[in-house]
Ligand SMILES: Nc1ncnc2c1ncn2[C@@H]1O[C@H](COP(=O)(O)OP(=O)(O)OP(=O)(O)O)[C@@H](O)[C@H]1O
């Protein structure tokens with residue numbers, strides 16, 4: 121177990137800079153998830169941490185020691201790859217034991233360790249199979265087993281679940297979380313799936329275009345997104361954004377209504393963000409924020425998503441599954457004042 | 473990779489499907505089968521004559537009958553009792569085996585390096601190796617000879633072997649096959665603490681066994697049947713390879729075809745063995761590389 125620190129990490133490939141100074145301190149035993157759209161530099165960051173690519177500038181510290189000039193094997197980390205990278209020509213036992221090849225343990229100790237890991241992952245019966253005879257989830261487990269067997273300081277995961285089907289992904293997600301609770305090793309996990317990030321992480325790092333946007337607990341990034349990108353990236357379906365202006369009465373939305381809120385900002389344009397879950401039908405005796413025509417409905421079972429037309433704009437709202445409106449109905453929508461987010465329309469930064 | 477797997481399974485499906493004998497023969501099919509049959513006959517005839525001649529008495533060899541009137545194993549007894557045949561056979565075996573092992577190792581080492589490492593001049597090295605493929609052996613024989621003479625390699629195993637210990641074609645073949653080994657595999661091994669040589673040997677090589685087998689067959693056959701260079705670089709009958717040695721049956725008084733054919737028939741045995749052994753790995757290798765993440 122160890123802390124991990126990234127200080128001003130920059131990575132350039134030829135002339136293009138893909139990481140523009142990443143600063144992050146990961147605590148001992150923490151489960152950190154990097155999330156962001158494709159190409160934002162998540163894998164690159166992980167590869168720098170693993171020592172598979174060379175840092176262009178900045179420092180990486182593992183357990184307080186600068187590891188910039190150490191070979192991957194000297195960093196005592198273990199990595200699980202998206203395509204598992206388990207060897208098709210070796211049995212499960214050999215694959216799991218692969219990480220111990222260079223260790224000085226006695227043969228008996230190695231066997232014991234492999235059995236322990238297999239036990240932990242529920243793979244004892246599969247040890248003599250070849251990867252070709254395993255299901256996707258089992259292969260993934262072998263890959264995790266191979267990473268665990270060495271007892272590394274830090275686990276690195278690069279989108280380990282993205283090749284699994286939805287059901288298996290949920291199951292493996294749970295297993296990884298359990299594993300972390302059992303072994304307590306520091307984990308840096310990369311994904312582009314925000315649900316995975318929310319469910320697994322102690323803290324989430326949201327990245328975009330080689331910059332960190334926000335670092336925080338799942339609750340923090342959900343409730344207090346620092347900018348429009350984070351607000352729309354975290355949470356599904358994505359947050360509604362409506363343009364508006366500041367006036368003496370509050371924020372006047374282009375779509376019509378005014379939200380009485382005195383913002384401490386001199387931004388010329390304001391973006392108002394409301395999550396679809398917070399935008400719900402108003403009762404007859406309640407004041408409504410919006411009133412609009414239902415354009416599309418998407419039943420999900422427990423609730424139904426409703427696309428509502430507001431003049432030029434459109435918002436997504438949630439209604440209870442049992443009483444969905446019909447297309448063409450007029451619907452009145454409300455949202456709790458504290459769940460309305462405001463952003464500077466020019467910079468995208470949150471106005472608090 | 474999945475492609476190969478798909479094709480392989482398609483092939484098994486095909487054979488599993490019962491052939492419909494009742495279907496009328498279509499003209500296109502008749503033509504196709506006739507051409508294939510004739511092609512097969514053309515290819516098999518020399519081998520049939522080789523076998524047939526090896527069982528004939530000298531007076532019968534210009535008679536084109538396939539089944540000899542009076543078959544004999546006299547030729548085999550003669551060739552096998554002649555100590556020279558063993559000598560040449562062993563020479564060929566040593567030379568072909570060593571060059572095969574050496575070419576497989578060096579071609580795949582160089583191919584792997586060119587494929588998986590980025591370094592300055594990589595393309596230049598690759599193009600330089602490839603360009604040697606465009607020079608015919610006949611042109612190289614004289615420089616090789618001069619080189620062997622100056623280094624004192626004439627009349628030695630090494631003199632016969634040195635042009636073949638590494639091949640440009642094999643390097644190219646292996647480089648292309650290593651492309652199919654995902655970088656993840658190598659990086660995972662790197663993190664697990666293996667050095668680059670171990671990664672090549674324990675991770676990359678087992679994943680390209682089909683290519684290794686194909687290359688081994690090629691190189692072995694090429695060296696087993698090599699004639700011109702071994703003929704030029706040796707004049708000591710003790711060092712003759714089998715193909716060179718067999719021709720000496722023809723210079724003594726007249727061409728003793730029955731003996732040459734007997735020797736040739738015996739000479740095909742190792743090539744058959746090599747092919748049968750490595751062919752299994754080609755098939756097994758395909759099954760193995762069919763694994764996808
Ligand atoms: N070897 C390389 N050479 C040049 N550019 C690269 C290289 N590797 C990555 N990049 C670039 O760096 C950027 C970040 O890539 P990276 O693989 O880290 O993205 P990612 O966040 O992992 O995306 P994904 O979710 O698609 O895996 C991309 O724009 C990519 O094109």
Ligand SMILES: [Mg+2]
Nearest residue numbers: 162163164278
């Ligand atoms: Mg990636």
